[in-house]
Amino acid sequence: MAVTGWGSGDVAPRATSDAIFDGRVVLQQPARGEGYRVNADALLLAAFACGARPVATAFDLGAGVGGVALSLLHLGAARRVVLVEIDAIAASLAERNLRDNGWSGAGEVIRGDVAAIAAARRGEAQLVVCNPPYFEPGRGRIAKRAAVARARSGELATFVVAARAIAGRRARVCFVYPARELATLFAALRASGLEPKRLRMVHAAADAPARVALVEAQAAKAGGLVVMPPLVER
Numbered sequence: 227m228a229v230t231g232w233g234s235g236d237v238a239p240r241a242t243s244d245a246i247f248d249g250r251v252v253l254q255q256p257a258r259g260e261g262y263r264v265n266a267d268a269l270l271l272a273a274f275a276c277g278a279r280p281v282a283t284a285f286d287l288g289a290g291v292g293g294v295a296l297s298l299l300h301l302g303a304a305r306r307v308v309l310v311e312i313d314a315i316a317a318s319l320a321e322r323n324l325r326d327n328g329w330s331g332a333g334e335v336i337r338g339d340v341a342a343i344a345a346a347r348r349g350e351a352q353l354v355v356c357n358p359p360y361f362e363p364g365r366g367r368i369a370k371r372a373a374v375a376r377a378r379s380g381e382l383a384t385f386v387v388a389a390r391a392i393a394g395r396r397a398r399v400c401f402v403y404p405a406r407e408l409a410t411l412f413a414a415l416r417a418s419g420l421e422p423k424r425l426r427m428v429h430a431a432a433d434a435p436a437r438v439a440l441v442e443a444q445a446a447k448a449g450g451l452v453v454m455p456p457l458v459e460r
Contacts (some may be wrong), residue, residue, distance in 0.1 A: 289335075
């Protein structure tokens with residue numbers, strides 16, 4: 227893991243050069259403690275979102291440095307990805323990661339608020355993926371760095387409503403969210419006109435409670451939820 231410096235005027239002073247998929251995808255991201263980093267949940271979400279054939283365009287909401295979107299391209303799940311990220315440094319790193327992996331022509335990074343961008347790009351996606359903040363505002367420990375705090379805390383409904391707006395007809399919308407808050411996610415999806423259609427629970431160990439839930443939803447009639455076998459991480 228190599229550590230590289232930012233300019234003196236940048237908010238985050240350090241970044242690391244990492245790799246995923248056994249080194250086949252390189253990843254520049256904030257050093258530990260300096261910003262939000264790609265974790266296992268991003269890779270789980272990308273794998274869960276893969277369909278039988280690649281979609282033309284996938285949107286990654288709250289994309290960070292691009293972990294989910296890069297994984298979708300690597301796995302052949304999407305021919306083109308659009309990464310939406312409000313943090314300037316994360317968005318810059320996402321652009322660099324697309325370039326470093328040879329995917330500049332297959333990706334677009336948009337810096338801005340997901341609600342505003344969703345209104346401007348309504349109906350464009352065949353797939354929407356989102357690894358949203360896991361804590362509603364006012365809940366959970368507040369991180370010292372602003373970038374980490376934004377990634378950890380935010381209103382789930384904002385991302386769900388944006389996903390519904392960007393999703394085209396018959397598009398799939400995939401979220402990863404804490405298992406203990408599954409009812410909250412289901413309620414937010416249904417309130418926006420999305421119906422959960424596929425669910426997979428992820429457990430840290432076979433005898434442990436579910437850690438996160440992977441959920442696929444669509445604009446469709448209620449019912450028909452497929453509960454997949456649980457995924458045990460070890």
